[in-house]
Amino acid sequence: MTLSKRWLSATRSVLDEIESTQLPAIQSAAEIMADSIAAERWVHTFGCGHATIPVEEMYPRIGGFVGFHPMIELPLTFFTRITGEMGIHQFLFLERAEGYGNAIMKAYSFDRRDTMWIFSHTGINNVNIDIALRAKEQGMKVIATGSASQVAKSRHPSGRTLFEIADVVIDTRVPAGDSSVPLKNHVDNVGPISTMASVAVVWMTITTVAEILSERGVKLFIHPSHNVPGDTTARERLDAALAEYKRRIAGV
Numbered sequence: 001m002t003l004s005k006r007w008l009s010a011t012r013s014v015l016d017e018i019e020s021t022q023l024p025a026i027q028s029a030a031e032i033m034a035d036s037i038a039a040e041r042w043v044h045t046f047g048c049g050h051a052t053i054p055v056e057e058m059y060p061r062i063g064g065f066v067g068f069h070p071m072i073e074l075p076l077t078f079f080t081r082i083t084g085e086m087g088i089h090q091f092l093f094l095e096r097a098e099g100y101g102n103a104i105m106k107a108y109s110f111d112r113r114d115t116m117w118i119f120s121h122t123g124i125n126n127v128n129i130d131i132a133l134r135a136k137e138q139g140m141k142v143i144a145t146g147s148a149s150q151v152a153k154s155r156h157p158s159g160r161t162l163f164e165i166a167d168v169v170i171d172t173r174v175p176a177g178d179s180s181v182p183l184k185n186h187v188d189n190v191g192p193i194s195t196m197a198s199v200a201v202v203w204m205t206i207t208t209v210a211e212i213l214s215e216r217g218v219k220l221f222i223h224p225s226h227n228v229p230g231d232t233t234a235r236e237r238l239d240a241a242l243a244e245y246k247r248r249i250a251g252v
Contacts, residue, residue: 010180030208037067047119048076101130112139123162172197
């Protein structure tokens with residue numbers, strides 16, 4: 001069990017670092033997001049590869065609320081087949097393909113009151129940077145979450161990383177290589193921790209957004225658990241949240 005405890009220790013260390021260094025950035029990001037949601041606009045959320053996990057975690061989700069809009073491209077997230085159709089080789093090509101992010105942005109309608117929240121461990125690949133640049137061009141604030149303290153060279157023609165473009169950066173404090181546990185007789189480590197860090201940032205930020213909006217008197221449409229015995233109105237509250245999401249996404 002030695003290596004499992006090393007992974008747990010590394011994860012705790014990263015979470016402690018987020019708490020000790022990132023609360024001001026989380027507060028700043030949450031205030032921007034709260035303004036978007038209070039205006040009945042959106043916090044659009046984007047990631048690719050395993051950076052879609054925090055996007056899928058926040059909405060729709062028990063304890064989440066209307067205002068967060070997931071933008072997930074199937075070819076950038078679905079590689080359970082690993083090889084063959086929609087495999088990892090194609091994914092690695094697409095996340096670095098110049099202009100792919102621009103094409104994604106053309107598929108949606110945006111407003112300058114919206115916020116774009118992008119997750120990327122390194123912040124160097126083209127698709128994330130394309131989306132950040134297009135969001136800025138349309139007047140949106142951009143929030144980036146990733147290992148911003150680990151400097152890597154951008155692959156984008158602009159020469160800029162996601163973290164250099166964003167208005168607010170929440171640093172996950174994860175080591176550059178992500179995997180945290182060295183293994184005897186092997187070059188590569190095991191035990192990545194970026195997912196744990198990103199999901200922690202998600203809920204630290206979203207609970208702060210909820211706090212801000214609640215203090216402003218804004219009604220939140222929260223997804224309840226519909227599996228708790230005796231809660232006779234849970235389905236009604238869930239239906240109300242979904243109806244509100246549908247209303248807002250239709251632009252009514």
